[in-house]
Amino acid sequence: MQKVSLVKCTSYEEKEVYEAVKKSIELIGGLNIRNNSKVLIKPNLLRPDAPDSHVTTHPLAIKAIIRLLKEKNCEIFVGDSPGFHDPLQTAKVSGILDICEQENVKFLVFKNKKSCLYKDAILMKRFDLTDIIDQVDYIINVPKLKTHVMMGVTFAIKNTFGLVVGLDKSQMHLKLQSPEKFASMLVDINNFVKPHLNVMDGVIGMEGNGPGNGDIKKVGIISASYDSLAMDIVMCNLVGFDPLIIQTNKIALSRKEPDFIKNIEIVGEELNDVKIKFKRGNKKPLSTALPKGFFNILNQLINSRPVINNKKCKVCGECIKICPAKTISMKDYGDKKAAFVNKRNCIRCFCCHEICPYNAIILKKGSFSAIFEKLRKR
Numbered sequence: 001m002q003k004v005s006l007v008k009c010t011s012y013e014e015k016e017v018y019e020a021v022k023k024s025i026e027l028i029g030g031l032n033i034r035n036n037s038k039v040l041i042k043p044n045l046l047r048p049d050a051p052d053s054h055v056t057t058h059p060l061a062i063k064a065i066i067r068l069l070k071e072k073n074c075e076i077f078v079g080d081s082p083g084f085h086d087p088l089q090t091a092k093v094s095g096i097l098d099i100c101e102q103e104n105v106k107f108l109v110f111k112n113k114k115s116c117l118y119k120d121a122i123l124m125k126r127f128d129l130t131d132i133i134d135q136v137d138y139i140i141n142v143p144k145l146k147t148h149v150m151m152g153v154t155f156a157i158k159n160t161f162g163l164v165v166g167l168d169k170s171q172m173h174l175k176l177q178s179p180e181k182f183a184s185m186l187v188d189i190n191n192f193v194k195p196h197l198n199v200m201d202g203v204i205g206m207e208g209n210g211p212g213n214g215d216i217k218k219v220g221i222i223s224a225s226y227d228s229l230a231m232d233i234v235m236c237n238l239v240g241f242d243p244l245i246i247q248t249n250k251i252a253l254s255r256k257e258p259d260f261i262k263n264i265e266i267v268g269e270e271l272n273d274v275k276i277k278f279k280r281g282n283k284k285p286l287s288t289a290l291p292k293g294f295f296n297i298l299n300q301l302i303n304s305r306p307v308i309n310n311k312k313c314k315v316c317g318e319c320i321k322i323c324p325a326k327t328i329s330m331k332d333y334g335d336k337k338a339a340f341v342n343k344r345n346c347i348r349c350f351c352c353h354e355i356c357p358y359n360a361i362i363l364k365k366g367s368f369s370a371i372f373e374k375l376r377k378r
Contacts, residue, residue, distance in 0.1 A: 002230035002260075003028040006238070006269040009203050009222045012051070014060050017222070021064035021199060024224035027267045031068060032226075033196065037137040038075045040108070041065055042195070044144045044159050045080040046212050047355055048093035054204045054216045057144045059095035061201040061222070065140060066103045079108030079132060080162045083169045084322040084355050108132055110165050118192040122255070123176075123184035129163045133193060141195035141228065145205035145221075145235060147214055149281035149304070149350045149363060150179060152246040154211045155235050156198040156228035157190045164189070167322070173349035174324035183247035190228050191255070198231045199224045205239070207278040209363055212354045219276055221269075229256065230264045237271060239278035282363045304363040305346055306353050310338030312360035319352035319361065328352060 005027035009020035025031060033039060043057035051058055062078060069076050078100050082090045087109045091097035100107045110130035117126050133139065143159035151158055164172065176182040202221040208214040221238065225231040229252045236243040243249045243261075253260060282304035308319070310333045319339050320328045325347045331340035339360075341352070353361045 001263050001265050002225065002227040003265045003267050004225040004227075004230050004234040005223055005267050006234070006271065006274055007222045008220055008269060008274065010220050012058055012060055012203055014063070017058070017060040017203070018064040018067060020222040021061060021224075022068060024199065024222045024268065025068065025197070028224050028226060031072065031197065033069070033072055033074065033138055035072045036074065037072070038135065039069055039077070039138045039140060040132060040136040041076065041078045041140045041142060042159065042162060043078065043080055043096060043142045044146075044154070044162065044211075045082050045087065045090045045094060045096070047082055047085050047357060048090045049212075049357075050093060051095045054144070054206055055212050056090075056094040056096070057142050057201045058203065059099045061142060061199065062096055063099045063103065065142065065199060066099070066105055070103075076103075076105045077108050077132070077136065078105055079110060079130075081110040081130065081165050082162075083351060084167065084318055110163070113165050113168070116192060118188055120191070121188040122251075123181060124188050127185070127189065128165070128168060129189070129193070130165055133163060138196040139193060141198045143198070143200055144211075145200055145202035145219055145239070147207050147210035147278060147281050149209050149353060150348070151183060151186070151248060152280070153232070153236065153241065155232040156195070156200070156225075157186055157232055157248045157252060160190045160193050160195065160228070161186055163193060170322050170324035170349070170351050173351055174347065177347045177349070179247050180251070183251050186248050187252045187255070190252075195228060197224065197226055198228050200231060200235060202235070202238070205278070207239070209281045209353070213356070213359050213361070214281070215279070217276070217278065221274055229253065229260070233261060233264060234266060234271070238274065239276055241278065241280070282365055304365050305343055305348055306341050306350060306361050307364040308339045308341060309360050309362060310336065312358055313338035314358050314360070315339070316357070318355050318357070322351045322355050324349060324351065
């Protein structure tokens, strides 16, 4: 039986967050961590955004976990690897570095990699992860409740992708362009790492075109579970998504016992009492069972693609650096320069959309999708 807790938390007031995090962990059986052990707390640090943007895990959720670990005299570390941005700068702007300094906890920058062999993987038997995973006894995974334009959601399973170092993530996007293959890789990494505990920051989440440019939405929940998949399934139900339309859930379930979902026990609040409806993103993946040429044509016509608003673009060049397909360049627009996406070569990984600090990249629906949407509204 896999327990997933749901605890109400109405604000980011420090005492309320601490009590909610503590209760959420107690409801599933406690920390279950040995005294004096080494623990890595792994938040979601997408890019340098302030806490009130709700793009990153809230620093007070991290502080609450630190306080609980100190009761066991643990050696505590906090760390993550943003896809492009400087980790220390990201941690500073997000407020997490300040928490680490206040609590005398070391923030780790993932630099060195190790080649990991995972014999039980379905897609990727070998991948590179931060070598920090060999230096700690436990990993506590602390995702933020957000949608994701490519994968549908970025919950517990997706958050362990942050153990891949820096720009290696964009290379993964280039290598694994279909959502199904990318999801398989995410499940392989999560199953290999096996976070000891997952704590979800769902006080305020993000719907629509997350994980960086969606719409914030109050949810009022802190959740905890020892099992990443169980948490993701419950969180999907919490925000009104069918768990089986999320590729990571579908693939991870194929590797579990048939009655896995039936054996999930929700503790704390009743699910129906706290459910909320999230908007989904524009991205609608196609089946890769289609012939490649035909799939590529339909991909252009149906799926959303990133388009840069040249009036908002600040010519920072971050989208160019992170693009794994190298399909973004600078273009002259009269007396102004702005980034431009060559749609022919775009693989629709949406790394640029995630990383843009100025919200200058929108997702434009494919021609067919736009037509169908107009017809549906008539």
